[in-house]
Amino acid sequence: MTNPKLSRRGLLTGALVGVAGAAVAGCSTPGGASAEAPPGSSTPTSGTNLIGTETEQFHGAHQAGVATRPQAHASFVALTLHTDVDRAAAGRWMRLLSDDARRLMSGSVVLADNEPELGTLPARLTATVGFGPGFFAAVGLPDRRPESLQPLPPYAIDKLRKEWTGGDVLLQVCSDDPISLAHAERMLLKDSRAFASIAWVQRGFQRSAGTTEVGTTPRNLMGQVDGTVNPAAGTPAFEGAVWSRQPGWFAGGTLAVIRRISMNLDTWDKVARDGRELAIGRRLDTGAPLTGAAERDEPDFAATDELGLEVIPRFAHIRRARGDANGPQFLRRPYSYSTGPDDQGLIFVAYQADIAKQFLPVQQRLAELDLLNTWTTPIGSAVFAIPPGVAEDGWIGDSLLG
Amino acid sequence: MQAISTAARGRLQSIALATAALGLGIGSLTACGSTAATDGASATPSDAARSSEPASAGLTVTDAWAKAAESGMTAAFGTLTNNGSAPVTVVSAATDASDRTELHEMVMKDGEMVMQPKVGGFEVPAGGSFELAPGGSHVMIMDVKKAIKPGDTVRVTLTLDTGGPVEFEAVAKDYAGADESYQPEPGEMSSPGGMASSSSMG
Numbered sequence: 001m002t003n004p005k006l007s008r009r010g011l012l013t014g015a016l017v018g019v020a021g022a023a024v025a026g027c028s029t030p031g032g033a034s035a036e037a038p039p040g041s042s043t044p045t046s047g048t049n050l051i052g053t054e055t056e057q058f059h060g061a062h063q064a065g066v067a068t069r070p071q072a073h074a075s076f077v078a079l080t081l082h083t084d085v086d087r088a089a090a091g092r093w094m095r096l097l098s099d100d101a102r103r104l105m106s107g108s109v110v111l112a113d114n115e116p117e118l119g120t121l122p123a124r125l126t127a128t129v130g131f132g133p134g135f136f137a138a139v140g141l142p143d144r145r146p147e148s149l150q151p152l153p154p155y156a157i158d159k160l161r162k163e164w165t166g167g168d169v170l171l172q173v174c175s176d177d178p179i180s181l182a183h184a185e186r187m188l189l190k191d192s193r194a195f196a197s198i199a200w201v202q203r204g205f206q207r208s209a210g211t212t213e214v215g216t217t218p219r220n221l222m223g224q225v226d227g228t229v230n231p232a233a234g235t236p237a238f239e240g241a242v243w244s245r246q247p248g249w250f251a252g253g254t255l256a257v258i259r260r261i262s263m264n265l266d267t268w269d270k271v272a273r274d275g276r277e278l279a280i281g282r283r284l285d286t287g288a289p290l291t292g293a294a295e296r297d298e299p300d301f302a303a304t305d306e307l308g309l310e311v312i313p314r315f316a317h318i319r320r321a322r323g324d325a326n327g328p329q330f331l332r333r334p335y336s337y338s339t340g341p342d343d344q345g346l347i348f349v350a351y352q353a354d355i356a357k358q359f360l361p362v363q364q365r366l367a368e369l370d371l372l373n374t375w376t377t378p379i380g381s382a383v384f385a386i387p388p389g390v391a392e393d394g395w396i397g398d399s400l401l402g
Numbered sequence: 403m404q405a406i407s408t409a410a411r412g413r414l415q416s417i418a419l420a421t422a423a424l425g426l427g428i429g430s431l432t433a434c435g436s437t438a439a440t441d442g443a444s445a446t447p448s449d450a451a452r453s454s455e456p457a458s459a460g461l462t463v464t465d466a467w468a469k470a471a472e473s474g475m476t477a478a479f480g481t482l483t484n485n486g487s488a489p490v491t492v493v494s495a496a497t498d499a500s501d502r503t504e505l506h507e508m509v510m511k512d513g514e515m516v517m518q519p520k521v522g523g524f525e526v527p528a529g530g531s532f533e534l535a536p537g538g539s540h541v542m543i544m545d546v547k548k549a550i551k552p553g554d555t556v557r558v559t560l561t562l563d564t565g566g567p568v569e570f571e572a573v574a575k576d577y578a579g580a581d582e583s584y585q586p587e588p589g590e591m592s593s594p595g596g597m598a599s600s601s602s603m604g
Contacts, residue, residue: 092554093553096575112577114579
């Protein structure tokens, strides 16, 4: 174990002794001591502008990876519990994952890491854990399952495949760097194999970090600006839509819906540009509603053209998704996937406090009528309860399992 | 629960029982050294507080973990740091997982790395550190009394040449490596070759 961090620890320990000596003379500052470290001894976290050194906070009222500005890369791993995993074992697992996540997110080396050099550049890495519907009964706590945490009802548009559906536990890992992400995923899974086996893995991407201005609404692989109507983190609308306020262990948690949406880009290719815009109800270039000029203009669903036809058609995606409710109903945090030219689409990820009240009505309307269904097919579906955040001395899920 | 969660964080606590024994003059340090020990990478506020207690603390243990094991032998690892101004030697170790715990080193014998008891113990230089790691020196835990499962903690007590014990908790990890071959002391076993293959950890 001669990794740079440990060497640095040695150096700083040496510096500490220097401080101790100086302390007798008059309290020199630790900053002065560390400045004496020889050039080249510092890790990259010491002050460059590399995005690799950027970090997200592990501790807080909510788990990271939900309100976090979406990183460029994501991995969603669903696991099936081993049959012998009870509440105590699940607690041991969650403690291990929590220590791993804390270290991975801060750029500290994970315990027992055989590739410690891969763990020092988090690039805003987040590791988020969720519990599927079957988790609660498995650990002997069936009555603690959030009521709306159930597999979505079947929809006529669905062609769900087993390999993308369900799961007892979710590991969601996101980072702006795919190497750091792959390493983090491996470390988390090494600490998971004693407790669960992999059910499915979905890897997705957005634009690379630095490609667009921060805050730019992403585009999906159909070319659409996708995510305009999303609550902004930190706003009351976000807090109310995303975080559970149910008293009890789940306060501060959220419910995730993960749907794998296959896109048929070959048939989408046959649709002319104006047809594409009518299908979504927005312009392709700016993302503005067909009744507006800018992306964030409110759509005018009552507007009609000179022939008396609705400018935003009945079948348009944004009309169907909006329904009767006002404002954002849940947080979308999707990632595109492309495993090959014939397998592309969207890992649709939505977070909400209550799936039944917030998500299901929208999904029902879209399943009944949405022209986009012509080119998209849900092929996977899973739901998970994301436990609340972790206190300084806590671990993921401690309010449930502790 | 507090102890377990702390250990799960991997920040091994060294309960600084050795402080009084070492008896370094520390009064002035506590007054102004409160952040001196943080290295920015893994130190927690409590780490800083302990270290600022001075140097007396002598030996601290961080990043401790153990290899999970169903039975047989296993090992504990971590970083021993000597905050004092004189070398400290770990002369023996005990754990709550076994009645037999040894200090081991890895050496090259007949072209392969084997482990054997470390004569004289682990010396941690003044102001320096000593790594316990797979493939290197480690605390060897023989004949575990019951399965050490991933996420369990093993309580380890080190005895120093300077006196008092240093205790810490090592969290058990599912680890595929550390399959060291055991080289017993001469005379302990009649067939070292056979032992080496039959006692592989893991």
